[in-house]
Amino acid sequence: MPETPENLRDHLRAFLAFLELNRNVSPHTVRAYDSDVGQFLAWQSSERGLRISQLQPGHLDSAGVRAWVASLNKAGQARASVARKLSGVRAFMHYLRREGVIDADPTAVAVAPKLAKTIPVHLSEAEITTLLDSIDTRTPLGRRDRAMFELFYASGLRLSELVGVDLEDLDLNGRLVRVLGKGGKERVVPFNQSAADAIRAWMKERAGIVSRREAGIGDREAGVGSRAARRPRPEEPLFVNFRGGRITGRSVDRLLRRYVAQCSTRMGISPHALRHSFATHLLQRGADLRGIQELLGHVRISTTERYTHVNTTQLMEVYRKAHPRAKKAAASGGEGPK
Numbered sequence: 001m002p003e004t005p006e007n008l009r010d011h012l013r014a015f016l017a018f019l020e021l022n023r024n025v026s027p028h029t030v031r032a033y034d035s036d037v038g039q040f041l042a043w044q045s046s047e048r049g050l051r052i053s054q055l056q057p058g059h060l061d062s063a064g065v066r067a068w069v070a071s072l073n074k075a076g077q078a079r080a081s082v083a084r085k086l087s088g089v090r091a092f093m094h095y096l097r098r099e100g101v102i103d104a105d106p107t108a109v110a111v112a113p114k115l116a117k118t119i120p121v122h123l124s125e126a127e128i129t130t131l132l133d134s135i136d137t138r139t140p141l142g143r144r145d146r147a148m149f150e151l152f153y154a155s156g157l158r159l160s161e162l163v164g165v166d167l168e169d170l171d172l173n174g175r176l177v178r179v180l181g182k183g184g185k186e187r188v189v190p191f192n193q194s195a196a197d198a199i200r201a202w203m204k205e206r207a208g209i210v211s212r213r214e215a216g217i218g219d220r221e222a223g224v225g226s227r228a229a230r231r232p233r234p235e236e237p238l239f240v241n242f243r244g245g246r247i248t249g250r251s252v253d254r255l256l257r258r259y260v261a262q263c264s265t266r267m268g269i270s271p272h273a274l275r276h277s278f279a280t281h282l283l284q285r286g287a288d289l290r291g292i293q294e295l296l297g298h299v300r301i302s303t304t305e306r307y308t309h310v311n312t313t314q315l316m317e318v319y320r321k322a323h324p325r326a327k328k329a330a331a332s333g334g335e336g337p338k
Contacts, residue, residue, distance in 0.1 A: 036088035079113035081222040122276040134263040140205035147202035154191035156278030213244025
């Protein structure tokens with residue numbers, strides 16, 4: 001039988017293992033829980049004058065949780081960060097209760113900071129067209145970038161999903177791409193003809209780049225005997241860098257910001273803005289919110305509903321510009337329609 005954890009640090013290790021084995025969460029999420037709960041335990045032990053290895057479940061109480069949240073706010077941490085950390089600690093406490101380690105949840109009375117509702121940054125349809133047309137497709141990597149951003153906007157993928165696409169995930173004839181989303185959830189998303197054409201143009205260049213890389217690997221492996229034969233089947237990423245390896249999310253971010261700077265004065269446009277643009281434009285053209293939710297891979301419809309705020313904001317702007325009484329109210333310093 002496995003040993004029973006002796007202190008809270010041991011319980012944290014068991015909690016992280018539980019997440020990996022039973023909740024199918026991503027390694028990134030596990031690291032976030034480890035960091036946030038670990039910081040909470042370190043703060044609690046410091047306040048009690050203990051080493052973290054001495055901290056026991058009986059040391060946890062609601063007063064200590066509230067004091068920790070207050071310390072985060074006093075340190076000037078963003079409300080979103082405080083809310084995330086408290087959420088992580090709550091999940092850990094729920095685990096301890098389920099395992100019978102504690103009788104009551106000390107986070108039950110802790111209040112998470114209210115988060116401001118932000119409208120997702122997005123580009124207009126005209127800005128998207130200008131951005132895509134600004135990419136110089138006379139070079140191999142230019143054709144890659146055009147294909148990459150065409151697919152990004154056409155399917156509303158997350159950045160991690162885009163760079164994770166392999167050749168086997170792509171159905172060019174059916175114009176479908178299979179992606180692995182958050183929590184290891186797989187979904188199939190359609191894309192348009194312009195993305196398909198751009199991908200076909202890139203595939204010709206990709207073959208040459210990858211073949212040069214493989215030739216180099218073959219030269220280095222000459223004479224290693226059966227070790228090369230035992231090497232697992234290599235990955236075949238759709239989008240590669242000039243060396244033939246999978247392109248990284250950081251590189252995609254850098255490239256997009258460069259292209260935006262070349263054709264626009266907009267600042268702070270990240271790759272996620274293409275995903276926001278995808279959802280916003282679908283909504284503006286009458287797409288069903290549930291359908292957009294499925295395409296984006298959102299678990300909760302409330303996450304998708306953020307895009308209705310974008311649409312409402314734009315409708316109000318149209319109203320203020322077009323309605324004669326709205327213009328009059330604006331000129332006299334009024335607040336506009338109620």
